[in-house]
Amino acid sequence: MRxxxxxxxxxxxxxxxxxxxxxxxxxxxxxxxxxxxNLLKKEEKPEQIISAIIDEYDTDHATAERDxxxxxxxxxxxxxxxxx
Amino acid sequence: xxxKVYERPVIIKQYSGLMNKFGGTTDQTPIxxxxxxxxxxxxxxxxxxxxxxxxxxxRANQRKMLRIFKTRYPxxxxxxxxxxxxxxxxxxxxxxxxxxxxxxxxxxxxxxxxLGVPGEKIIFNGPEKSSSALIKAIKENAKIHIDHFDELxxxxxxxxxxxxxxxxxxxxxxxxxxxxxxxxxxxxYENGEAEAALRRIxxxxxxxxxxxxxxxxxxxxxxxxxxxxxxxxxxxxxxxIDEYDITLEYIDMGGGLPSNNTLKGQYLExxxxxxxxxxxxxxxxxxLFDTKLSGDKMPLLxxxxxxxxxxxxxxxxxxxxxxxxxxxxxxxxxxNAGVNLLFTSFWFKHKIVPAQDTGGFTENSxxxxxxxxxxxxxxxxxxxxxxxxxxxxxxxxxxAYSVTQWxxxxxxxxxxxxxxxxxxxxxxxxxxxxxxxxxxxxxPEKLKEFSL
Ligand SMILES: Cc1ncc(COP(=O)(O)O)c(C=O)c1O
Numbered sequence: 367m368r369x370x371x372x373x374x375x376x377x378x379x380x381x382x383x384x385x386x387x388x389x390x391x392x393x394x395x396x397x398x399x400x401x402x403x404n405l406l407k408k409e410e411k412p413e414q415i416i417s418a419i420i421d422e423y424d425t426d427h428a429t430a431e432r433d434x435x436x437x438x439x440x441x442x443x444x445x446x447x448x449x450x
Numbered sequence: 451x452x453x454k455v456y457e458r459p460v461i462i463k464q465y466s467g468l469m470n471k472f473g474g475t476t477d478q479t480p481i482x483x484x485x486x487x488x489x490x491x492x493x494x495x496x497x498x499x500x501x502x503x504x505x506x507x508x509r510a511n512q513r514k515m516l517r518i519f520k521t522r523y524p525x526x527x528x529x530x531x532x533x534x535x536x537x538x539x540x541x542x543x544x545x546x547x548x549x550x551x552x553x554x555x556x557x558x559x560x561x562x563x564x565l566g567v568p569g570e571k572i573i574f575n576g577p578e579k580s581s582s583a584l585i586k587a588i589k590e591n592a593k594i595h596i597d598h599f600d601e602l603x604x605x606x607x608x609x610x611x612x613x614x615x616x617x618x619x620x621x622x623x624x625x626x627x628x629x630x631x632x633x634x635x636x637x638x639y640e641n642g643e644a645e646a647a648l649r650r651i652x653x654x655x656x657x658x659x660x661x662x663x664x665x666x667x668x669x670x671x672x673x674x675x676x677x678x679x680x681x682x683x684x685x686x687x688x689x690x691i692d693e694y695d696i697t698l699e700y701i702d703m704g705g706g707l708p709s710n711n712t713l714k715g716q717y718l719e720x721x722x723x724x725x726x727x728x729x730x731x732x733x734x735x736x737x738l739f740d741t742k743l744s745g746d747k748m749p750l751l752x753x754x755x756x757x758x759x760x761x762x763x764x765x766x767x768x769x770x771x772x773x774x775x776x777x778x779x780x781x782x783x784x785x786n787a788g789v790n791l792l793f794t795s796f797w798f799k800h801k802i803v804p805a806q807d808t809g810g811f812t813e814n815s816x817x818x819x820x821x822x823x824x825x826x827x828x829x830x831x832x833x834x835x836x837x838x839x840x841x842x843x844x845x846x847x848x849x850a851y852s853v854t855q856w857x858x859x860x861x862x863x864x865x866x867x868x869x870x871x872x873x874x875x876x877x878x879x880x881x882x883x884x885x886x887x888x889x890x891x892x893x894p895e896k897l898k899e900f901s902l
């Protein structure tokens with residue numbers, strides 16, 4: 367999976383509220399989404415994110431990978447991340 | 451250490467000024483059991499999709515409805531509308547509760563007879579009654595509700611040629627201010643057709659006129675049309691007494707009471723806008739006190755309520771096949787049950803509820819069935835939590851017109867079980883298989899061989 371860089375001034379609140387000052391758009395994200403966004407902020411690679419998820423949650427690699435891929439596509443469409 | 455429950459990541463864009471359907475009013479509490487039997491166990495034992503009927507709920511619905519009407523009018527008889535759900539087990543529960551049978555075809559008539567309903571407790575409605583069906587019904591003293599003049603003449607012919615006497619009523623249609631007007635069934639009240647039919651019947655000594663029938667439509671959303679209908683029927687009833695000295699045994703006000711399903715065009719949920727059954731019962735019964743009869747002589751009120759008695763006693767359990775993101779960003783959930791099993795989803799927004807714990811995060815989703823057809827959509831828009839492959843959902847209010855209108859199309863029809871009052875689960879209809887479906891087929895000899 368490709369690596370993504372999160373837009374630097376994206377504001378993420380604890381409870382899953384996202385605000386993107388450049389466009390004034392806001393989003394809501396669930397807890398798993400927040401966790402992934404925070405890992406992206408730490409510049410973790412997708413493989414590392416997947417490992418972190420399967421370590422902590424009751425899921426398998428294939429599911430985590432597919433869901434992460436889809437989530438990243440959405441983030442990209444909303445222009446919240448850039449492909450590296 | 452146990453791992454945390456996984457929920458896939460979700461992001462939803464907020465549109466300022468518009469209310470996001472987010473969280474919202476959708477009930478997120480999963481339905482993990484039905485009548486105390488776990489959904490998981492049901493699926494393990496019987497597979498999915500799976501229709502589940504609740505014996506307890508059917509009985510409770512019937513008893514409650516009977517009480518509502520009997521506390522308003524002394525003589526009430528229900529007749530179970532077979533087409534609403536004619537599984538033998540379902541009909542038998544209603545018959546055990548004292549309901550007669552209301553049928554609209556020879557097949558339904560035979561089904562009722564086979565279950566042991568005596569002919570005189572069968573109401574034979576509908577526009578198509580074959581001669582063989584009519585002969586049988588007349589001989590067995592069924593209550594035949596005549597739909598049109600040709601049928602009336604057909605019955606006269608039969609009774610004369612076989613020297614039989616038929617118990618008949620006419621179905622009357624009338625303007626009660628609702629759309630669509632169901633004027634294609636029965637004889638019209640306003641244009642005098644109903645009276646003309648009655649005049650024709652009363653002079654024939656082979657026809658025993660015993661009642662008047664109307665059924666103003668289905669899923670009627672207000673009570674007033676019932677009152678208007680009852681007023682007009684009572685007028686006819688009294689006219690027969692005044693002009694022909696004929697006292698009828700009963701007035702049959704049909705069915706049509708709504709269930710708790712919400713129509714597609716309706717914004718508010720059904721239970722927020724529909725009148726109560728008590729209000730409907732007031733509307734139906736109050737005009738009946740204006741017949742020229744009183745006390746013991748008052749006519750029997752027959753009701754043919756269908757969906758109101760069974761819809762919420764039926765559940766459809768289905769499994770998530772997969773998730774998809776549509777081109778416009780919407781989430782799509784694909785289930786193993788589609789419009790083939792749930793014909794009613796063309797009109798109703800069936801509630802779909804997860805059968806296991808999910809995260810609290812919900813998203814606007816479309817729900818599709820397994821058919822390779824664009825029309826196979828159960829809900830265009832519903833707020834659902836993240837569901838994953840192999841999760842289960844319970845689709846509510848699927849007891850009416852589901853297992854009678856379902857189609858054998860692309861896939862086969864699944865099992866139907868009934869949860870009994872003692873919490874045991876009985877298989878009441880097996881799933882279909884290839885042999886069942888192909889057994890009526892005939893393959894010509896010369897088509898049997900090919901080499902590819
Ligand atoms: C003659 C007759 N009686 C009863 C019913 C049952 O109707 P519902 O399910 O709306 O109560 C129907 C169905 O349309 C019907 O045609």
